[in-house]
Amino acid sequence: MFQNTKCECGHQNHAGTVLCESCGKPLIAELAGDNAPLEMRYDGAARRSQKANPGLIDRVWNFFSSVKIAVILIVITLLGAMLGTIYPQEGTFINFNDPDYYEDTYGLPGKIYYMLGLSHTYESWWFIGLLVMIGTSLVICSLDRVLPLYKALNKQQIRKHLQFITRQKVVYTGRIEDTDTEGWTARLGEQLRKRRYKVYRDGDALLAEKNRFSRWGPYINHIGLILFLLAVLARSIPGWHMDTYAAVPEGDTVRLADTNYYLKNVEFSVDYYSNEELPEELQDTARAKKYETKAELYECVDNCTDIMGDPVLEKVAEHNIIVNSPLSYKGLKAYQFDYDPTPKLKAVNPMLVDKKTGEAYGPFHLSITEPELLYELGPYRLELITRFMDFTINEQGKPATKSREPNAPAFLFLVKGPDLDPAGETFIYFPKQVDKQRFSQDLLNRELADRIEFRVDSMEEVEISGATSHLNIRVDKAMPYIWVGAAISMIGLVMGFYWNHRRIWLRIDNGILSLGAHTNKNWYGMRNDVAAVLRKVDIEVDPKSLDNGGNKT
Amino acid sequence: MNWLDISSSAFIAAFFLYCFAFLFYVIAVAGRKWSNRKPEExxxxxxxxxxxxxxxGLAAHLVFFFTRWAGAGHIPTSNMYEFMTFLGMSxxxxxxxxxxxxxxxLLGMFALPLTIVIVAYAAVFPQKVQPLVPALQSNWLKVHVTTAALGEAFFAVGFAAGLMYLLRVIDFKGTDKAAKRAQRWIEFTLYVIIVIVGFIGAVFLFRGMDYQASFTQTNISYDKTGAESITEDTVEYTLPPIVKPYNSVTTAVEPFLGMESPLFEAPSWMNGVNAGRKLNTVIWSIIAGTLLYGILRLVFRKPLGAVIHPTLEGIDPEDLDEISYRSIAIGFPVFTLGALIFAMIWAEQAWGRFWGWDPKEVWALITWLYYSAYLHLRLSRGWQGHRSSWLAVIGFIVVMFTLIGVNLIIAGLHSYAGVDG
Incomplete structure (x- = not known):
């Protein structure tokens, strides 16, 4: 469609312009006819998406520049997010590896939920795709509008076309008795200045404007949101994001997985609420008031990858970690996540007893987590073949370990010594008495059980660690960007919602005053402003009567 | 008299002051057409x-809040009772x-009953001061919860104004399809509000009667390794059991109106915490609400919407539309700050991640997305009047689901918020 875009005032407008960029006269034929209030969005300027002959890129641009599409994307995202809250997400379990969990717990709906991939909604391709599309829409919608808006607001003409003024949503027309129309306009301008308007006058035409900056609020908000979304995506850059757990028994030092750091749990303590602090129904319940890990963080400076030598550690930080107060060092953070107050077996010092002679050799130090590979005890030689932390017999009838927690430790040795097979004989040892009986150590060891035994003489030969503190170790390099994005977005929201851009145009033609006013939000305040200013120049008018109908936003 | 006693007295004072204020606003609006007076005056x-x-009333409510703070030693926003009263205050x-x-x-005629219902609803929950678990011991408890609640409060006022707008403009005499549909939905909205009132009424009625029933429920659950574990739990009812918990045996039931045993059992798929009791409460609410609604219909002999509509005559609907929108526009940045940004800062400090897709977080995001859609539709697509008001009404349902529904139905990290309905 060919459209003549040259206005009668002589200004050449871009294709798609609704109101003349210079004088504001309605340009579109169907608009020029009636007297309904004008659509003032972007001051009627043309947007890029209104280009005459769209190519492929233009079509993509037009798609994402539509607010309608943006709202549809928001609504789909909203509905998708709802689906993810029906059952717990896989991410709520520390290690999710049971595909039947949802079916076992929730029955058929759970099975369908899992099969559809809704058990990880927020990591699914379609959900992330939606977020990316919202991001794209944010960029394109903003660019498509902010540029024409900026241009339109930057070169405003003071004397507007009469139709432009009388077809605003707030309008006043009336006769001015004063014959000095310029003087009258100047006096009104003075009043507007008192209400913090910027006033531009051109003879007996006037433009008053305030809080133009609030128009940039939505765009600043969108920039913040884009930054926020980019920061979220940046967390998938290798090394930017880490999330692991460390169980550190009291007194132990543990290497933090995938880092060069070691964390020592110097002391762990739990405080419970006393009965005086508890209400009646909670009396005598152990309700934790505070749990705290006195932690020291070490960095390895030498021998870090060498298995044989001990790493050389240097203390870099210390902190009393409690919930809401993590240890933090160079972007690495250790959070109090949980604790396990049950003591754990740390080491035993058994004697090797030759049952025939009754002679005892040792004791030798058998650490549960870091056993030696070889022990020499008198004529006997123990070679450690393997170790099970949580012993069990698996479905194939073979010994295996259920977990890495030392719940039922077991040690398989190759024993060499007098009257034994020169190639050595196998011997399994359960340091815990209860496991020894549960798994029938003597049966497993067959004849050798009659020859030797490991004996722990007293409790002093058993080392037990205190409570274990569970810490959550995190690295999140995107955080600063996330906060900056959120802050920018917040500034934009406040600018856009708590201030309103208000403009008043007026001109006097043959003693008739025509005044029109426009705001982007809060028409109630706009009408009050106009009525208050007119009252100052002795024109009494009810704010409500200024309403020219149409939209109120 | 200690702080907590002063606090409870102030709470009751606030409640009654709100009730009186509501009455006076009703007189202000409905009494305009009474004889021998000038309407404006x-x-x-x-x-x-x-x-x-x-x-x-608000001052008394603030006294309640600060004296309870002094008495408890921590800001009273840590369980459902405290939070709901705070929401009412906001x-x-x-x-x-x-x-x-x-x-x-006019706004008072609708905002006050909303506050009254919410404050009364708060009183359903246990009111004891509870010591804080370590996760809540943070200054962010003060900042995050209060700001979020204030944002939501503006949405609530937007809802009240939106509902008023609808009651004002819907054509209750219209017989065409659109008018009929609008009448039905507004009546349904009012019915839902009355069901909530019915719920509160039922709870207080049986609490006054000191009603009790208990069951022993056998729960079979599977842990992550697939091992089966069986636990027996006692489930206490304070409303007469129409539904008993799934897989349970009656321990003790006080007869009520000749009903000595539960009528049926909760289905197995409802396996949330105390699902049976919650279902029972829902059924009682619907019974009480329907009864109340039926009585009102008998008294007025026409739909409740048509009863309220004439009192709003002569009021400019565009003012209501604008109030509804402005309230939401003022609340939106506050909500963003409190429910999302402050929440993220606290989550980062307490749990080590600013966002974890916990159901409460997701629903806060859903609320935010919903209202951003509302604002875009209104500001860019010109949705005003009817459509905008319906969105404001539905939006408040989303808000209430985020605040209460998530805690009742979906368990998550925010479950410590002490729900016991």
């Missing part, structure tokens, strides 16, 4: 009285701000 006089009462603050901008007594 009448409205001015009675709305001033109403505003004085609602402001004193709605009053939001209402006062909006009232000072627009000076519309």
């Amino acid at each position: 009448h409205v001015r006089k009675w709305s001033r009285i109403g505003f004085v009462f609602s402001t004193i 709605i009053m603050i939001a209402f006062t701000i909006i009232y000072l901008i627009y000076r519309s007594p």
Whole structure:
């Protein structure tokens, strides 16, 4: 469609312009006819998406520049997010590896939920795709509008076309008795200045404007949101994001997985609420008031990858970690996540007893987590073949370990010594008495059980660690960007919602005053402003009567 | 008399002051057409009285809040009772701000009953001061919860104004399809509100009767390794059991109106915490609400919407539309700050991640997305009047689901918020 875009005032407008960029006269034929209030969005300027002959890129641009599409994307995202809250997400379990969990717990709906991939909604391709599309829409919608808006607001003409003024949503027309129309306009301008308007006058035409900056609020908000979304995506850059757990028994030092750091749990303590602090129904319940890990963080400076030598550690930080107060060092953070107050077996010092002679050799130090590979005890030689932390017999009838927690430790040795097979004989040892009986150590060891035994003489030969503190170790390099994005977005929201851009145009033609006013939000305040200013120049008018109908936003 | 006693007295005072204020606002609006008076003067006089009462009520509510803070040693926003009373107080603050901008007594006629219902609902929950678990021991408890609640309170005022707009403009005499549909939905909305009132009424009625019943429920659950574990739990009812918990045996049931045993059992798929009791509560709420609704219909002999509609005659609907929108526009940045940004800062500090897709977080995001859609539709697509008001009404349902529904139905990290319905 060919459209003549040259206005009668002589200004050449871009294709798609609704109101003349210079004088504001309605340009579109169907608009020029009636007297309904004008659509003032972007001051009627043309947007890029209104280009005459769209190519492929233009079509993509037009798609994402539509607010309608943006709202549809928001609504789909909203509905998708709802689906993810029906059952717990896989991410709520520390290690999710049971595909039947949802079916076992929730029955058929759970099975369908899992099969559809809704058990990880927020990591699914379609959900992330939606977020990316919202991001794209944010960029394109903003660019498509902010540029024409900026241009339109930057070169405003003071004397507007009469139709432009009388077809605003707030309008006043009336006769001015004063014959000095310029003087009258100047006096009104003075009043507007008192209400913090910027006033531009051109003879007996006037433009008053305030809080133009609030128009940039939505765009600043969108920039913040884009930054926020980019920061979220940046967390998938290798090394930017880490999330692991460390169980550190009291007194132990543990290497933090995938880092060069070691964390020592110097002391762990739990405080419970006393009965005086508890209400009646909670009396005598152990309700934790505070749990705290006195932690020291070490960095390895030498021998870090060498298995044989001990790493050389240097203390870099210390902190009393409690919930809401993590240890933090160079972007690495250790959070109090949980604790396990049950003591754990740390080491035993058994004697090797030759049952025939009754002679005892040792004791030798058998650490549960870091056993030696070889022990020499008198004529006997123990070679450690393997170790099970949580012993069990698996479905194939073979010994295996259920977990890495030392719940039922077991040690398989190759024993060499007098009257034994020169190639050595196998011997399994359960340091815990209860496991020894549960798994029938003597049966497993067959004849050798009659020859030797490991004996722990007293409790002093058993080392037990205190409570274990569970810490959550995190690295999140995107955080600063996330906060900056959120802050920018917040500034934009406040600018856009708590201030309103208000403009008043007026001109006097043959003693008739025509005044029109426009705001982007809060028409109630706009009408009050106009009525208050007119009252100052002795024109009494009810704010409500200024309403020219149409939209109120 | 200690702090907590002063606090409970102030709470009751606030509740009754709100009730009186509501009455005066109703007189202000409905009494305009009474004989021998000038309507404007009448409205001015009675709305001033109403505003004085609602402001004193708010002051008493603030006394409740700060004395409880002093007595408990921590800010009273840590369980459902405390949070809901705080939400009620925030709605009053939001209402006062909006009232000072627009000076519309009508708003009181709708915002006050909303506050009254929410405050009464709060009283359903256990009111004991509970010591804080370590996760809540943070200054962010003060900042995050209060800001989020204030944002939501503005949404609530937006809802009240939106509902008023609909009651004002819907054509209750219309017989065409659109008018019929609008009438049905507004009536349904009012019915839902009455069901909530019915719920509160039922709880207090049986609490007054000191009603009790208990069951032993056998729960079979599977842990992550697939091992089966069986536990026996006692489930206490305070409402007569129409539904008993799934897989349970009756321990003790007081007969009520000749009903000595539960009528049926909760289905197995409802396996949340105390699902049976919650279902029983829902059924009682619907019974009580329907009864109440039926009585009202018998008294007025026409739909409730058509009863309220004439009292709003002569009020400019565009003012209501604008109040609804402005309230939401004022609340939106506050909500963003409190429910999302402050929440993220605290989550980062307490749990080590600023966002974890916990159901409460997701629903806060859903609320935010919903209202951003509302604002875009209104500002860019020109959705006003009817459509905008319906969105404001539905939006508040989303808000309430985020606040209460998530805790009742979906368990998550916010489950410590002490729900016991």
